[in-house]
Amino acid sequence: MVRVRFAPSPTGDMHIGGLRTAIFDWLFAKANNGKFILRIEDTDRARYNKDSEITIIESLKWLGLNWDEGPDIGGPFEPYRQSERKAIYKTEVQKLINNNSAYYDGATPEELQSLREEQVRNKIPPRYDGRGEITEKEALARKSEGKQVVVRFRVPKEQIEFYDEIRGMVNFDHKEIDDFIILKSDEMPTYHLAHVIDDHKMKISHVIRGEEWISSTPRHVLLHKALGYGFPKYVHVPLILGKDKSKLSKRHGAESALSYKDKGYLPEALLNFLALLGWSPGDNTEIMSITEIIKKFSIERILDHAAVFDPEKLEWMNASYIRTMDSKKLNEIIFKQVSKPIGNQGLGIKDKTQIEKLTPLIRERLKKINDAAYLLNYFFCDNLEINSDQLLPKNTSKESIIIGLQKSTELLQEIENLEPEVLEGKFRALAENLALKAGQLFFPIRIALTGRKESPPLFHTMEALGKEKSIERIDKAIKIIERM
RNA sequence: GCCCCGUUGGUGUAGUGGCCUAACACGCCUGCCUUUCACGCAGGAGAUCACCGGUUCAAAUCCGGUACGGGGUACCA
Numbered sequence: 001m002v003r004v005r006f007a008p009s010p011t012g013d014m015h016i017g018g019l020r021t022a023i024f025d026w027l028f029a030k031a032n033n034g035k036f037i038l039r040i041e042d043t044d045r046a047r048y049n050k051d052s053e054i055t056i057i058e059s060l061k062w063l064g065l066n067w068d069e070g071p072d073i074g075g076p077f078e079p080y081r082q083s084e085r086k087a088i089y090k091t092e093v094q095k096l097i098n099n100n101s102a103y104y105d106g107a108t109p110e111e112l113q114s115l116r117e118e119q120v121r122n123k124i125p126p127r128y129d130g131r132g133e134i135t136e137k138e139a140l141a142r143k144s145e146g147k148q149v150v151v152r153f154r155v156p157k158e159q160i161e162f163y164d165e166i167r168g169m170v171n172f173d174h175k176e177i178d179d180f181i182i183l184k185s186d187e188m189p190t191y192h193l194a195h196v197i198d199d200h201k202m203k204i205s206h207v208i209r210g211e212e213w214i215s216s217t218p219r220h221v222l223l224h225k226a227l228g229y230g231f232p233k234y235v236h237v238p239l240i241l242g243k244d245k246s247k248l249s250k251r252h253g254a255e256s257a258l259s260y261k262d263k264g265y266l267p268e269a270l271l272n273f274l275a276l277l278g279w280s281p282g283d284n285t286e287i288m289s290i291t292e293i294i295k296k297f298s299i300e301r302i303l304d305h306a307a308v309f310d311p312e313k314l315e316w317m318n319a320s321y322i323r324t325m326d327s328k329k330l331n332e333i334i335f336k337q338v339s340k341p342i343g344n345q346g347l348g349i350k351d352k353t354q355i356e357k358l359t360p361l362i363r364e365r366l367k368k369i370n371d372a373a374y375l376l377n378y379f380f381c382d383n384l385e386i387n388s389d390q391l392l393p394k395n396t397s398k399e400s401i402i403i404g405l406q407k408s409t410e411l412l413q414e415i416e417n418l419e420p421e422v423l424e425g426k427f428r429a430l431a432e433n434l435a436l437k438a439g440q441l442f443f444p445i446r447i448a449l450t451g452r453k454e455s456p457p458l459f460h461t462m463e464a465l466g467k468e469k470s471i472e473r474i475d476k477a478i479k480i481i482e483r484m
Numbered sequence: 485g486c487c488c489c490g491u492u493g494g495u496g497u498a499g500u501g502g503c504c505u506a507a508c509a510c511g512c513c514u515g516c517c518u519u520u521c522a523c524g525c526a527g528g529a530g531a532u533c534a535c536c537g538g539u540u541c542a543a544a545u546c547c548g549g550u551a552c553g554g555g556g557u558a559c560c561a
Binding site: 007008009011041043044046047109112116120123124125126127148150164167170171172173175176177178180181183184185186188190191192195210211212213214215216217218236238239241243245246247273276277278279280282283284285286287303304305306307308309310312313314315316317319323362363364365366424427428431437438439440441442443445446452453454455456457458459 | 491496509519520523554560
């Protein structure tokens, strides 16, 4: 039975890198009919952030990465929050102490610091030498005096190796690893101890996590052995780097998962894109439904090197999803966006039917959903701002533009139903009568109607805008030109 | 410093010893379509597969070294 877990620390926002790891976890579980478990690793009280867990859960839910067991829904191995599992860790630590695999240590942070400094000064690798080891009795006495005591793991003098599913055998010399802390002075376990115990107790089959964990895996291997546990399979997935090839961080702009939601990215597009960072199906297909990705996903095809995050390609993929999206759904999400207040990337629109006829006009121009407000803006504003210079193309005289616009309003007045094909025929005829090229007439009209040089096809815009508004805007443009 | 992991056009990937005169996608450029933008379509530029050496009849693919990049070296995860 495949059981994988995503085990974030609630110390900040969920980032793209973490999200990608979660995606691989989830994909692997789904591909193998396994279980996906969410476990919150909140053993660091100093860095703990209350909102973080909420953000993490929201991010995963947004992407549709649903879990089978977790802190919110429980499961057969609850609790799924490490801070609630202290008793379990304590028992296991006691076992370790009893069989001499771990010891109490009374060295103070100051002592540790000076030891480290001395070692660095002498150009020897900074490593703890076990000087603070004390007996259980001494530890108890110290604690009652209010002094700090930790528990350290006694690293055995043996060669350590483990098999990484992506990279193969990895070897470490025991000299590289010093006696590390497994229980902190606040009686919280460290990550190393806690996750080993939990992965075992929760019957995790595959530990899928970021590459940054490779160097500490020997400790985990040792811990598994000392505790008498079996081993999970290790899968260290490549990191995601920023444009400058450094680990993705705040420097690279808003990269928290939820910020992509705010920016108008579709969850299915983000998922698809992220799945392709460090993995590929092998046949060069890129746009894939979630079902397809699950079907094709395998650990063997995960790459062993980091990938640079390219926001431009993400944007392309997002736009591609928007283009092929079901109309009803597109209407829905565009409306959701533009119904937001004006200051919040919306247009304050209350009536959904207003959007339905406009969706086809902006669909292929939309890269991100929150671009909708800009693209739709001129359909809804009452006082369109017009850059007067743009009304006069260089190749056309002021007079002929005025005449063209005037005739246009007259023409519009006569037409009953504004159908694009009909409009186009009539306006082309008008241009011909006035001895103007189509563009010479259409361009000023476009500016008058939209205030912009680019827009959806003119006559579709006219139709959407309606007769009254179109005439009104053209009249206004004529007045502007006359004043020039 | 020490340890570990990597290295195919700017970016993501394909490639698992001969089909590689290196494929696909994003981006970039040109043209077509068109009333503009976008979409779409047709082309193009861009990689001596990090470098050096070895194995082999044959290497992007296997081995070694070097360089470069990344990660780790905490009472953080």
